[in-house]
Structure formats: structure tokens, C-alpha cells
Amino acid sequence: QPVLTQPPSSSASPGQTARLTCTLPSDINVREYNIYWFQQKPGRPPRFLLFYYSDSDKGRGSGVPSRFSGSKDASANTGILLISGLQSDDEADYYCMVWPVNVWVFGGGTKLTVL
Amino acid sequence: QVYLQESGPGRVKPSETLSLTCTVSGYSISSGSYWGWVRQPPGKGLEWIASIYYNGETHYNASLKSRVIISVDTSKNQLSLRLTSVTAADTAVYYCAELTILSYWGQGTLVTVSS
Numbered sequence: 030q031p032v033l034t035q036p037p038s039s040s041a042s043p044g045q046t047a048r049l050t051c052t053l054p055s056d057i058n059v060r061e062y063n064i065y066w067f068q069q070k071p072g073r074p075p076r077f078l079l080f081y082y083s084d085s086d087k088g089r090g091s092g093v094p095s096r097f098s099g100s101k102d103a104s105a106n107t108g109i110l111l112i113s114g115l116q117s118d119d120e121a122d123y124y125c126m127v128w129p130v131n132v133w134v135f136g137g138g139t140k141l142t143v144l
Numbered sequence: 145q146v147y148l149q150e151s152g153p154g155r156v157k158p159s160e161t162l163s164l165t166c167t168v169s170g171y172s173i174s175s176g177s178y179w180g181w182v183r184q185p186p187g188k189g190l191e192w193i194a195s196i197y198y199n200g201e202t203h204y205n206a207s208l209k210s211r212v213i214i215s216v217d218t219s220k221n222q223l224s225l226r227l228t229s230v231t232a233a234d235t236a237v238y239y240c241a242e243l244t245i246l247s248y249w250g251q252g253t254l255v256t257v258s259s
Contacts, residue, residue, distance in 0.1 A: 067190075074251055075190065135189060138190070
């Protein structure tokens with residue numbers, strides 16, 4: 030079972046851009062997979078935010094604002110979630126996920142604090 | 145609107161079997177998606193447990209495979225999970241979810257393993 034590495038915590042101020050990372054193990058090439066991102070608030074189920082494969086193959090969940098976007102850093106084998114124009118309501122846990130053949134793998138999650 | 149509702153006992157004794165059911169409304173399980181279970185121990189991250197395709201094809205987390213059975217009842221539009229020989233480490237909120245579009249999740253049900 031592969032392991033996706035996310036920093037346990039991150040913080041940013043309102044109005045700024047938060048950059049959350051998800052590093053894949055070396056045997057999974059980020060170029061080859063969709064990276065999925067979820068937001069979870071206390072006591073709530075995960076909310077699908079978006080997936081990112083490339084600039085021409087990406088999509089956001091229903092009702093997810095365009096402030097949320099994805100990208101990749103292939104040199105670091107990392108998926109990235111960008112949240113621009115941070116709002117206090119964006120304070121939550123964020124999980125990445127990949128879906129290699131027949132397994133669903135979540136990262137450990139990043140707690141985003143909006144200062 | 146698509147709704148997923150988990151049901152089952154809130155408490156299971158160690159070494160016994162945990163059984164959960166997820167009733168789906170507003171979306172046919174036979175429509176051609178993966179359905180599955182994800183759990184979250186208190187204060188921890190998300191862990192995929194198992195998935196099943198509408199045709200009955202199943203996939204399991206390798207770390208749980210020996211103890212888990214996932215099934216669907218298309219006549220009732222339900223998804224089920226059985227986890228045998230439970231221990232305290234299986235205490236978690238258990239979510240059922242549609243795992244292809246990823247936008248449909250149940251609210252989750254807390255299962256505590258305790259004598």
C-alpha cells in the first residue's frame with residue numbers, strides 16, 4: 030500500500046494563497062495519475078474539492094469555488110493544492126488521494142489554519 | 145439528490161464482527177460506479193477499506209483484506225461491510241462513499257470496539 034506524504038499543518042493569513050503539498054512515493058510517478066483533493070471540517074464527511082492531472086485534464090467538485098486549484102511539481106513527485114484569497118471558512122483538514130489500479134490511497138492530511 | 149446513509153451498531157465487542165449497511169438513494173448502485181468504505185479513527189486521517197464495482201468486482205486494502213468482506217444488494221440499493229475479529233484499533237467513524245465521482249459520501253457512523 031503506497032504512502033502519500035502531507036505536512037501535518039500549514040497556516041496562512043486571510044487573503045493570502047495557501048499551498049498544500051502531497052508527495053508520492055518514488056514508485057508512483059505523479060505525472061501518470063490524477064491527484065484528488067478533499068476538504069474535511071470537524072464532524073463532517075470529506076468534501077471532494079477537485080482532481081488534477083494536467084492543465085487540460087482537471088475538474089472541480091460541484092459548488093467548489095475557482096479559488097481552489099491543483100497543480101503538480103513533477104521534479105518533486107508532488108501534487109499541489111492552491112487556495113487563493115484565503116477565507117476563515119477555509120480552515121479545515123485537507124487530504125490528497127490517488128487511485129492507482131484498484132487501490133484508493135489517502136495522504137495523512139494537512140490541518141490548515143487561517144490566522 | 146443523492147444520499148448515502150450508514151447504519152449499524154455503535155459498539156462492537158473485541159473479537160466480534162462489525163457489520164455495517166449503507167443505503168443509497170437518488171442514485172442506482174447498478175449505474176456503473178465504484179462504491180466503498182473509508183474509515184477515520186478519532187483524531188486521525190482517512191483510510192480506504194474496500195471497494196466494489198457495480199458488477200461485483202471487489203478490491204481490498206491489503207492491510208485489512210483477511211478480515212473484510214464488501215458486498216452490494218442491488219435490489220435494495222445497499223452496500224455492506226463486514227469486518228471480523230475487531231480490536232480497539234478498529235474504532236473509527238466509518239463512511240460509505242461513491243468512489244468514482246467521489247462527490248457522494250455518507251455522514252459517517254462511529255463504531256467503538258469495547259467490551
